[in-house]
Amino acid sequence: KAGVTQTPRYLIKTRGQQVTLSCSPISGHRSVSWYQQTPGQGLQFLFEYFSETQRNKGNFPGRFSGRQFSNSRSEMNVSTLELGDSALYLCASTSTATSTDTQYFGPGTRLTVL
């Protein structure tokens, strides 16, 4: 089975721009979660989608949004980029998202905001 894929792997943007990141989950997985990883804040939960619905959201401003398509692929969007948005954005998929399920991570998208 192919793993979680994320595109693009690297992005450089300037302040004020917007960006869209894409995640394709493992085949058959219906839940996709997004995490932000920074040296200062560590790994923080952004949101989770299941069957095209956002079920849970972390403590991030409204500039961070996402969506999920009928094939379970997910995108996240960050508008009006700030320098502090520079981070590794990780996507994870799981089959049903019970607490015992393992979340499988993609390689991440490295976003640099100049």
Place this chain on the structure above:
Amino acid sequence: GNSVTQMEGPVTLSEEAFLTINCTYTATGYPSLFWYVQYPGEGLQLLLKATKADDKGSNKGFEATYRKETTSFHLEKGSVQVSDSAVYFCALSNILTGGGNKLTFGTGTQLKVEL
């Protein structure tokens, strides 16, 4: 709320040394516990997990036991190799009110193994 505390790094060991990385947690209910590993420039890979008290997760020589009485999930390996050099994250997973789950991570412990 949920939280995970793990020992700060970096941890530097000689090859074949014994490894322990401490992890303790605070959570409501009955979380599942995980160790993930991150190699430079990569995402997170599941190392092992345990879903209930007294369960032992193991993989590639690494082990961790879910201790509910001490709220701990310490990672151990009897003999580390240079290839084990990476950052290790302890995490817990708990069901959320709206359904689904999320992972709460510790800060990560960098391990460097030298010849």
